[in-house]
Amino acid sequence: MTNEDIKEILGLVREHNLLSFEFEQDGARIKISRSPLATGSFRIAQEGEIPSPSDSGLSLPSPSVPAIRSEKVRIITSPIVGTFYRSSSPDASPYVEVGSPVAKGQILCIIEAMKLMNEIESEVEGTVRAFLVENGQPVEYGAPLLEIDLKAEESA
Amino acid sequence: MTNEDIKEILGLVREHNLLSFEFEQDGARIKISRSPLATGSFRIAQEGEIPSPSDSGLSLPSPSVPAIRSEKVRIITSPIVGTFYRSSSPDASPYVEVGSPVAKGQILCIIEAMKLMNEIESEVEGTVRAFLVENGQPVEYGAPLLEIDLKAEESA
Amino acid sequence: MASPTKRTFKKVLVANRGEIAVRVIRACRDLGLATVAIYSTADRNALHVQMADEAVCVGPPEGHASYRNIPNIISAAEISQAEAIHPGYGFLSENAHFAEICHAAGITFIGPSPETISLMGDKARAKALMREAGVPVVPGSVGTIATEAEGLDVASEIGYPLIIKASGGGGGRGMRIVTAPDEFSNAFQTAQTEALQAFGNKEVYIERFFVNPRHIEIQVLGEADGTIHTLGERDCSIQRRHQKLLEEAPSPFITAALRSAMSQAAIAASKAADYVNAGTVEFLVDPDERFFFIEMNTRIQVEHPVSESIFRYDLVKAQLLVALGEPISPPPPKPEGHAIECRINAEDPWTFTPSPGTISRLILPGGPGIRIDTAAYQGAVIPPHYDSLVAKVIATGKNREEAIARMLRALGEMKIEGIKTTIPFHLEVLRDPTFRSGRYSTSFVEHFMARREEHSEKHPEKSKDPGPEA
């Protein structure tokens, strides 16, 4: 064990706000005691304070929304920037409704971009659980569009 | 393990505000205990990164040097800015030496400032443990000058 | 140690803190001069300490024990072998005694002579000198007023409203406005008491009080041979309780003829005071464009960058060159464009209560036309012991409109978290129609705050403090 090793350990102890730390090489012993007053690190505090980058009412992919909310739900996100529509035209009926069963490859909605209607297909089999965007709302890249409850075998 | 190694480790222990630190080379054993009063992690981290404010060879009071290093030792710091001398003139003998007993109010050294010799008196009774500044060296406000081992009743 | 007659120096001790210490270090660096910072124990991690080549701790946090501690500062210069001291503004910058001690210790004091500082520091003596020099002075008592009876006599000559001021003072303390003779007695006694408490000198004098004046100052720069340069005026009328908050140059009010007359008066004033180095002659200008000498500041001003920006001239560098006895290039005869400075203070933007603390997040503005003078950084501590100036933002444009647009943009993108700042105040002032019109006086802030108050009573939902992020 060199001084460099010790220096690194001291840095880690401080970084992790430990009250004490024990370590034994051959007996493989570790003992860590952390300060109960340990606050979030500086960087975390700062991230929390950054203002929301958009005021435009666009549907934003929140950094904290995971792509998969649970093992049984898949969130479909927008692969492009455009306007979200649930049907092919104002008069047409929606491609799917909450509760609709969906098959792989089935059209879920369209994103209009540069006057083109881009059909968004389901990558999974399951049931529509919820819409996350209103009809006609603009969406950016990565914006969550809808949630699909996965079929049992998919979620396994 | 050389004296340089020990010095470095002691510096690190002080820098990281540890209460205790154990180390064993062959069995590779480490035990670290950190002060629960350690101030905000960000400030400490930053202080560590700030370049030393002085290149002038001045004796600097380190932010982490406590006024009292242990219950039994008192560090005498400079109340003014000037030049530290251990005697009243180059020919005179030093006011005190390491090991000298000192009484409250006894002159320990002088700080010359603006051609005036300012006598620094001991606030405590005890024995000179160490000088922390060389004779003739400039000192700033708060610079640690010498360490006094306190008499038993003082430290109680 | 440099001998008292030797003027040349290679190392400068900066006897100040905050943005002005940083400013002086920058000027020293531009000239290749080494720098020594001083600091109190509260400023151990301050930017000026990090930036200087050397740094000496001179005392505990309290200003009188550190940044005003003359023996420790002189001793710091001696042990670091600094041959000159730049005092910045505030602290010891207008302390003639300190300048004298520097000279006695063989240290070049970067500023005018102790005699000039002393003369201009005594407001009554300064005014008497100005009268002799033919500089228009605010009508008032000649010298100080000893008794209430004498005061009443002088008052009846001057006419009301009038103001009673402390002879040794400044910054609003020891000042009383009297609008009618029956208020005189009370005001006189209060002013004397305050003057004694604040400045250790109960002497007061009386002046005519102007209701809606502008506060305009002329920047001067005196060379050792007696040459006096001027760099136009700064309009400092945006004040709150005699504290300047926003300054601009040129003044939107001053005509070329008035500028020329005021510059001539400032030159006469400086010559009468044997003025050497940078200084500022402050005037009140009444709505009829008559101007009156108030005082001369014998140091660099907080707001010097607005003049620097439109003249493209480094005043602090010039201060150092004059002190070195080196030739300076004369400032250009005419400025170009328009500059505004906003003082960003660590204060509640509407109550102006100080808000010391740690800056947890900092984004400074930049881009074309923006200059930042600050000692702030992310993680820096604004201690409670000193003035609350955190940063000066200076916006320069080809005209006043462009300077205002740039300042609005800069303050809009500036982020300071962890402390409250006066950014929201400045943003509202910059959008205020009266400010935009350029037709404002020293009572602007009072009226602005009253309008704001009134509006918030009528529209309580809209008047919420938008917070430091607005």
Added chain:
Amino acid sequence: MASPTKRTFKKVLVANRGEIAVRVIRACRDLGLATVAIYSTADRNALHVQMADEAVCVGPPEGHASYRNIPNIISAAEISQAEAIHPGYGFLSENAHFAEICHAAGITFIGPSPETISLMGDKARAKALMREAGVPVVPGSVGTIATEAEGLDVASEIGYPLIIKASGGGGGRGMRIVTAPDEFSNAFQTAQTEALQAFGNKEVYIERFFVNPRHIEIQVLGEADGTIHTLGERDCSIQRRHQKLLEEAPSPFITAALRSAMSQAAIAASKAADYVNAGTVEFLVDPDERFFFIEMNTRIQVEHPVSESIFRYDLVKAQLLVALGEPISPPPPKPEGHAIECRINAEDPWTFTPSPGTISRLILPGGPGIRIDTAAYQGAVIPPHYDSLVAKVIATGKNREEAIARMLRALGEMKIEGIKTTIPFHLEVLRDPTFRSGRYSTSFVEHFMARREEHSEKHPEKSKDPGPEA
């Protein structure tokens, strides 16, 4: 949606990132225009996203899928109802197809017409046009060279050394220097292969190669009515592998007569290309003061702030005004002072290896004569996917000496931790006697690095990398 003929707009989408996105947002704000930022998922917390009024995520980190993703960017403009797009530099700024699509979608593209972009983007066609317009062009092939045999014929006319360049290229790729006929065959084939790989077009052309030229460019600004203004030259000779590192204006080499001749040539070039909006005509200037057209950049340049500083003229604001069809104030006929820009890149200062990461500590310089253009802040991430420019520091002084002193001061006080930066490189260049003399060419950096290498072999102990803090 604005119709294609309607030019007025109130909201601008900034199709870029980093400091230039911040720069464009600032110019929009100065004019009261709303802004829409676009960003990749790697730039979610980027400063341009925080600063803009709105922001739209347009794709994953890779540039081709986000900042070069034309459908997503046009769609972002449509959903945010932005009526104009400013492309900045790089990415889609010189993509004629993108400019065309903008027009087709009724969006104002802030830049010259697609035809002009297309014409000047084809280096061979551009040169042919310049020859017609009487602008001196580097001696070389007329049009592209199809075969090796044809190339050898042309080469013997031009003489050696010569350079083979990709017709569709730039940035050093597809370029080969040939010093003698027997090297020609190999070089020609390699250049063709590289050109095909890099630009999808194997066409090459041949030019005379100059050994110690200067790279000097003229800033032009074309109005819709055909008026072409010039804002003097920038000297961009401090390059490493065709990447500019430091620029200054005016050039320490150019005489008034040469400046005037080059400006006239730049005007002729711009008129020949029906140039509208800001652009740059790049020239090589040989040691005998002969100048030759290289290419025209049909966008704002990275180094535009040096011209802005000495002309006190906002070029990006002018770009917006020209696109709006609003009158612009003509730039002043003569500049004042001297400006230098250092590009601070997230790279190892001596190997130039990219150093992406998180900025753990940031102190930006300030004070008189310093302008900062950056998207950096403490805590910001420099992603590995884009160019490594972190900040531009622009120092302006009354002369070159003052500008250099201020730049040295500014870079000395600048602290960037968490990533390596090229600050130490710039500090050494600024202190280099050849640079200080002003007598340098595009081979400066190569010689400078060689001298450095040599010195480090002789004095290994002194040559240690002083690190980002030096």
